[in-house]
Ligand SMILES: NC(=O)c1ccc[n+]([C@@H]2O[C@H](COP(=O)([O-])OP(=O)(O)OC[C@H]3O[C@@H](n4cnc5c(N)ncnc54)[C@H](O)[C@@H]3O)[C@@H](O)[C@H]2O)c1
């Protein structure tokens with residue numbers, strides 16, 4: 435079996451960390467990315483194929499050239515606000531793009547597939563801890579597109595034995611502990627990098643999106659997981675497929691929820707600097723509380739997040755934030 439893995443979205447935040455982890459684990463990560471939200475500079479651990487998921491011929495050429503033993507599929511548009519405003523963009527890019535990728539993989543005889551899904555597929559579940567058996571009811575086209583791709587994988591697995599692992603991530607945070615790669619989105623929409631921008635004056639202030647939610651301090655609650663722990667689970671997922679253990683969904687989070695205000699307080703503590711901020715209205719499409727039950731990943735993959743304390747995630751993000759950025 436080849437040791438090459440095709441990493442779609444390998445020029446993005448999570449995909450670039452996955453490429454580093456794959457390379458360390460002895461695999462050759464081949465990034466396939468259209469650089470729409472990713473960065474050429476972030477591709478450091480293997481070759482880059484600059485291509486779009488919507489270009490089926492380019493996908494076929496990449497499979498023929500590299501003959502990967504597996505696909506790790508990170509490439510997607512993933513901003514909730516944008517998905518509310520432009521749902522068609524999400525259905526086209528994420529769903530049509532994934533359909534092309536799956537069909538190209540099957541045509542090339544590549545039968546192992548690891549997919550980035552999200553807790554945004556659940557919608558509002560009234561405070562319950564979410565796990566693999568929780569019913570999905572997405573609130574926006576982003577979550578809906580991810581759920582559709584999950585369904586697609588199940589159908590293709592039944593017809594073509596496309597072995598797959600689906601990871602539903604909660605909120606991914608932090609950066610490579612060596613700061614070789616990190617989170618750099620333009621525009622940035624994620625909470626922790628935006629707080630850090632406010633801390634070091636790159637933006638005037640953080641806006642808190644909604645302070646009247648039914649939570650103890652009125653702000654939304656999320657479960658944050660360190661990107662290094664997340665990609666460690668992906669290596670375990672790949673081994674799971676190599677051992678032919680069957681199709682499986684795993685939720686990845688820590689089980690601990692933090693409100694927006696709690697994340698701000700932790701950032702103030704870690705950076706030892708004030709966080710300029712003001713209260714704003716709710717952002718459309720946000721769930722009140724998303725907290726993960728990750729027992730299955732721990733029991734079956736032997737996954738144990740080791741860097742996912744809030745302090746560690748903010749500390750690693752802060753180190754990267756002060757020294758790292760990319761140019762296209
Ligand atoms: N960041 C999070 O907290 C989080 C949480 C849950 C799930 N996810 C999922 O993880 C994956 C990676 O997220 P990220 O934060 O690294 O995003 P990102 O925007 O940094 O990376 C996505 C990459 O995919 C590429 N891409 C997008 N559409 C493409 C296309 N049509 N063809 C080729 N390349 C394309 C982009 O250029 C980019 O490099 C996404 O699928 C996202 O939905 C992220």
Ligand SMILES: O=c1ccn([C@@H]2O[C@H](COP(=O)(O)OP(=O)(O)O[C@H]3O[C@H](CO)[C@@H](O)[C@H](O)[C@H]3O)[C@@H](O)[C@H]2O)c(=O)[nH]1
Pocket residue numbers: 512513514552553554603604605606623624625626628640641642643644654655656694717720724
């Ligand atoms: O300027 C900001 C930005 C965010 N928030 C709030 O902070 C929380 C976290 O927001 P964000 O960092 O944008 O993450 P999510 O919207 O929860 O979405 C992320 O996490 C999802 C899983 O929960 C993934 O699917 C998405 O790809 C990823 O963007 C939410 O309550 C936001 O309303 C603010 O208050 N102010």
